[in-house]
Amino acid sequence: MVTMAEARAPRRPHEGEDIRRARRGRRSRASAREAAAGWGFVGPALVIVLGLTIFPGIWALVLSFRTWDGFSPPESVGLQNYADLMSDDALRAAVLHTLLYTALFVPASVVLGLFLATALNRRIRFVSLYRTAVFAPFVASAVATGILTTYLFSPQFGLVNNVLRLLHVPPQGWLESRSEALVVIVIMSLWGQAAFTTVIYLAALQDVPLEVIEAATVDGASRWQRFRHVVWPHLLPVTAFVAVYQTIEALQLFDLVFVTTRGGPLDATQTIVFYIWKVAFHKLQFGYGSAIAYGLFLVTLVVTILVTLAQRRAARKDLR
Known part of the structure; x- marks a missing residue:
């Protein structure tokens, strides 16, 4: 108390x-x-x-500043490995193949993913089943995708050539043709990777405010006008992310090439990462392979920065 x-x-x-x-x-x-x-x-x-x-x-x-075969003691060579990058014809060809693959794959994956996401962003029957079917190839392993590619595009027994024969179209060389093998790699990459862009765009489309779309509809905007002036500005940040991610994936392509063509025919599908593997683990030039890998890292970093800045600038202009 x-x-x-x-x-x-x-x-x-x-x-x-x-x-x-x-x-x-x-x-x-x-x-x-x-x-x-x-x-x-x-x-x-x-x-x-x-x-x-x-x-x-x-x-x-x-x-990357040494020569080493994995057995003998490494020897320092300074910047010689990086200097050799400039005079390596095989590396130059691998860079061209990788750039061509990137130029074909990245825009196609973005457009196809946006198209599929728009088609699946509706209230239709069995939409969950359709979404699962689209996403299923993304979770498949590269080995499974490579085996499927070999089966579909085999010049002798492939399903695609069998269909062409039924249509009275001459069969193609596909994976055994220098001019067609890289196109097949792009097609099968899209089969697996377009699911990723579809899921990303689908999530972004569902975040677009419905009241804004309804207001545009009341004002008399057509479907294309609603997409162009209402939906697309909301998708620009997602597009920047998808473009950067798919560009990095394209520059690092290895597994599908390794399973299907091993860089052939006549090195027509030899990419940068496959060439790094070939130099390091076949020729046992670990120092030179490391120098190529760091060159690829710098290029990837620069490309990522440039694509991000370009997308941000485009987004600012569109919002104005």
């Missing part, structure tokens, strides 16, 4: 500040415990990821 004297006794001037400090200390200790628990869960996976990315990247950078 508090007496009148105790009630009238003045509080210490710093008593309230001490209480607030004690509360802040308890909150900080609780936050520290939560952070420690979080890092305890994330830490092992983070160590593995960094170990599989940072260490190989640093080691490849060191090797």
